Amino acid sequence: MKKPDEEMLIDLYWKRNEGAIIETQRKYGAYVRKIINNILKLNSDVEECVNDTYLSVWNDIPTTIPLVFSSYIAKISRNTAINRYNSQRALKRGKGEVDYVLDELSELISGKEDVESTFDYNELVRHINEFLSFQPVEKRKLFVLRYFYTESIKDISERTNFTESKIKSSLFRIRNELRDFLISKGVEL
Known part of the structure; x- marks a missing residue:
């Protein structure tokens, strides 16, 4: 409403x-x-x-x-x-936070040019949303801040009061869990 x-x-x-x-x-x-x-x-x-x-x-x-x-x-x-x-x-401008985020997510789509060419984009979004719905609030928040809002690790640390190290390791685990989840749903990575 x-x-x-x-x-x-x-x-x-x-x-x-x-x-x-x-x-x-x-x-x-x-x-x-x-x-x-x-x-x-x-x-x-x-x-x-x-x-x-x-x-x-x-x-x-x-x-x-x-x-x-x-x-x-x-x-x-x-x-x-x-x-x-x-x-x-x-146009080959400088490297920003988006490059880092894309590098991190490339682990999920290794060896492929882009997700859209290998799997229906809408279906992928549905699977990611399903995966996130099963996650605790803390994990969902970290994932969304990093991969939707493309916030830097430093900004996420300031926002959540977690150490940068904890955030990096948490995001690494979340990506691995997401990767396993997508594989279980038949997504070719």
């Missing part, structure tokens, strides 16, 4: 009221910027990506009504930043 302020915000988008963007910036601006900054790091790119996120929300809402606005805008922010990152990477 939507919160009343989320319903009001969505209603502003639905009515094509430009105040919707101002209210989104006020309520979710820091959240959006943090997600994008975790991926891009370069301030000018972050600002452009934030604006692209708001434009995407503006264009998408008349046809999509999000169930949870904060999750919806997080997904759009993340996807916008990853698309920008991939464009930059193609």
Whole structure:
């Protein structure tokens, strides 16, 4: 169920009221910027990506009504930043946190070009969500912070009060458990 302020915000988008963007910036601006900054790091790119996120929300809402606005805008922010990152990477720009995250996840898909070419992406997401649903809250939180929000080990440590060493070893174990789970579901790795 939507919160009343989320319903009001969505209603502003639905009515094509430009105040919707101002209210989104006020309520979710820091959240959006943090997600994008975790991926891009370069301030000018972050600002452009934030604006692209708001434009995407503006264009998408008349046809999509999000169930949870904060999750919806997080997904759009993340996807916008990853698309920008991939464009930059193609231009051979510097190495960021995304490279480290992708290196870690490559253990799960070793020897394959990409997951989408070997397995239906939606099916893979369903399996990962199923795996996470069986995990304790602590493990789920670490996984999402690292692999959805692409937070650095240092930032996760500050957020959770765990040592960086504990986080690294926990993520290593979670990846191995996920790998075994995916294999048990018939995913070719």
